[in-house]
Every structure is written in structure tokens, then in C-alpha cells.
Amino acid sequence: MADFVQTTVNKTAVRDLAVPIADVTSFNNLVETVIDDNPFGCVGYTGADGEAVAPVVRNREHYTAKVNFLDGEGKRVGTVSLQSPTIAAFEANAAAVMEDATIAAAMGGEAVRNGPGETYYCQLRCHDPSGDDYYVTFTRKTVRISSYQDDAIRTAVEAWADNVGTLD
Incomplete structure (x- = not known):
């Protein structure tokens, strides 16, 4: 051998x-x-x-954006994590989720970017x-x-x- x-x-x-x-x-x-x-x-x-x-x-390279969804009492009711291949995609994807009323309604809260978690x-x-x-x-x-x-x-x-x- x-x-x-x-x-x-x-x-x-x-x-x-x-x-x-x-x-x-x-x-x-x-x-x-x-x-x-x-x-x-x-x-x-x-x-x-x-x-x-x-x-x-x-x-x-890759960049992961985090968006939390907070209810009226400030409690996190959901989160979205978006891994993107570039910084431009990272920013665009995070902005799209932040502005998406359908996702916010489904999550039951307001979108808030979680910068420290990214x-x-x-x-x-x-x-x-x-x-x-x-x-x-x-x-x-x-x-x-x-x-x-x-x-x-x-x-x-x-x-x-x-x-x-x-x-x-």
C-alpha cells in the first residue's frame, strides 16, 4: 500500500x-x-x-443583510436574512425587503434593519x-x-x- x-x-x-x-x-x-x-x-x-x-x-465574497420585524410593542415577530454576492446586491436586497408591505403584513410587524447582526x-x-x-x-x-x-x-x-x- x-x-x-x-x-x-x-x-x-x-x-x-x-x-x-x-x-x-x-x-x-x-x-x-x-x-x-x-x-x-x-x-x-x-x-x-x-x-x-x-x-x-x-x-x-458574500454579504448577509438582516431585517427584523417588530410588532407594536417592539417585540421581534420575524426576521429575514438575505445573503448576496456583492455589496450592491446586499444593499438592494435589504432595501427591497424594508419597503415590501406584503412581507411586513405577513410577518405582522414593521421592518427594521439589524445592522449589528449583518x-x-x-x-x-x-x-x-x-x-x-x-x-x-x-x-x-x-x-x-x-x-x-x-x-x-x-x-x-x-x-x-x-x-x-x-x-x-
């Missing part, structure tokens, strides 16, 4: 945030700053299809000068580095995060 032979060592590191990222705009600004400023020193490359690939790209997720694929890809994933409550091999990658991301006040 053949044995599995380890070929790489991929690591994961997580930073739990003391305070969740306040809102989707702040979240998106943080992600866009990483993409635009490339603080980890990533490099672009040419993909298998011959197309240029940027040093840092959005790999996957979740955001964006995974960035970063291309290290060594040729390896690794991922930096942002949520409202964490920053995760995954699939990296060289500890210098974690050190670079950590040094950057240490200088971003919202990532304490």
Missing part, C-alpha cells in the same frame, strides 16, 4: 478583532485599500489563459513573489491568512494589520 507523502506545508493564522468592523462601507474601504495599495508586496502574473492577473484580487465576507487571493498564492479573508470579526507556506507572509500581513486601527 502506498503512503501519502507531504509535499507542502500550508498554514492558517487568524486575528480576532476586539470590535467588529462597523459597517459595509468601512469593510469595503478596507478591502479596496488592500487591493489598491498592495501592502503585502504581491506581484501580478500571467494566467494559464494568457490574461494578466493583478497581484491581489477578490477571490470570493455579516460580511471577502476573501482576497494574493500572489507572492515566490509564485505561491495565499488568501487573506476579512469578516466583520476576523482577519484570516490561509494557504501560506512562508512565515514571512504572515509577518507582512500582521505588520500591516498592526497599523490599521480597525484591526486591533
Whole structure:
């Protein structure tokens, strides 16, 4: 019987945030700053299809809006959770539910956005000068580095995060 032979060592590191990222705009600004400023020193490359690939790209993302329905006494009588693939869809879907009188009547209450209950997720694929890809994933409550091999990658991301006040 053949044995599995380890070929790489991929690591994961997580930073739990003391305070969740306040809102989707702040979240998106943080992600866009990483993409635009490339603080980890990533490099672009040419993909298998011959197309240029940027040093840092959005790999996957989703955003979950929460809308509570409150009765006349302020008691929650229902909730709607909407997972959307983009921030634009997140905002549009939440607005549609907030304005939908049929849903409000069926729930038996008034629609109220539950901002603190909403979740955001964006995974960035970063291309290290060594040729390896690794991922930096942002949520409202964490920053995760995954699939990296060289500890210098974690050190670079950590040094950057240490200088971003919202990532304490």
C-alpha cells in the first residue's frame, strides 16, 4: 500500500478583532485599500489563459443583510436574512425587503434593519513573489491568512494589520 507523502506545508493564522468592523462601507474601504495599495508586496502574473492577473484580487465574497420585524410593542415577530454576492446586491436586497408591505403584513410587524447582526465576507487571493498564492479573508470579526507556506507572509500581513486601527 502506498503512503501519502507531504509535499507542502500550508498554514492558517487568524486575528480576532476586539470590535467588529462597523459597517459595509468601512469593510469595503478596507478591502479596496488592500487591493489598491498592495501592502503585502504581491506581484501580478500571467494566467494559464494568457490574461494578466493583478497581484491581489477578490477571490470570493458574500454579504448577509438582516431585517427584523417588530410588532407594536417592539417585540421581534420575524426576521429575514438575505445573503448576496456583492455589496450592491446586499444593499438592494435589504432595501427591497424594508419597503415590501406584503412581507411586513405577513410577518405582522414593521421592518427594521439589524445592522449589528449583518455579516460580511471577502476573501482576497494574493500572489507572492515566490509564485505561491495565499488568501487573506476579512469578516466583520476576523482577519484570516490561509494557504501560506512562508512565515514571512504572515509577518507582512500582521505588520500591516498592526497599523490599521480597525484591526486591533
